[in-house]
Amino acid sequence: MTAEQMAEDWERTGQEPPPRPLDAIDRDILRILQTDGRASIRSVAERVHVSRANAYARINRLIEDRVIRGFGARINHERAGQGASAYITLKIVQNSWRTVREQLQELPGATHIALVSGDFDVLLLVHAPDNRTLRELVLTRLQSIPEVLSTRTLLVFEETDLDPKAPPAP
Template sequence: MIDLDDLDRKILRSLQQDATQSASVLGRRLGLSQPATWRRIKRLEQAGAIAGRRLVLNREQLGFGVTVFLGVKLVAKGRVSLEDFERAVSAIREVQTVEHVLGLYDYRLRVVATDLADFERILRRRIMTLPGVGTVEANVLLSEERRPGPL
């Protein structure tokens, strides 16, 4: 775990809200010079506190009107079948997240589709044919009130 001071926390909080801001803009806001801000950001990246930056797309505006969470229970849980399943499911472009979980299911998937008919096609032809798939439970997302936010 990295040792953070108050300025580091402020930098991380600010970058979580807007990762596109420059070191000079961020520095001005925090009372630091651009080089000092840039050095702190680089140190946070090198220490692993900043794992990356990403762009959040509006799925609905891009034609993906349905989001479904799938609980997947594998029939065989040997080491090979886990790796085979993970490799195969990660190759499906509509699968947004693959989470190996503890509980009723072995995996939790977030799948996007244009509509329910498209989701059914993805489920029948792509997901149900994956190696080791046993039981699958689907939950259709009705609304998303809060997206992942700051730590």
């Protein structure tokens, strides 16, 4: 089966093929790119001791396999004018995840959406300029989605991005 046929199969069934296994070099490449998403292919290749062509092929494979979902900047939301942040938990109508997810993706300031287990169904992280905007988002936008049964808002007082190059705490 060709790569094009596999892609068509995935599109038709909605099921992704399992990712190819990662070796130590792949994991080192991921660690480097997590720390510095702007690292050049040359720099990555030198740091993992492979040729530029090999590093380029590995990064492309990691992108194709959707191990790498994209490249971006880590933002200090407060300094970027988004001083109010909250985790919002949602209880939703059973089997409505896909519909709700599509609507949540359209929300201004939504930066992370997760389907979870436990006392609620969805965990949503949002950033807003101020509490008034955050309140409007919850009371007007979220609670007007028919499949959303209830919400709970947890204000974020302070947040810290974890450094991927730092060793885990003992």
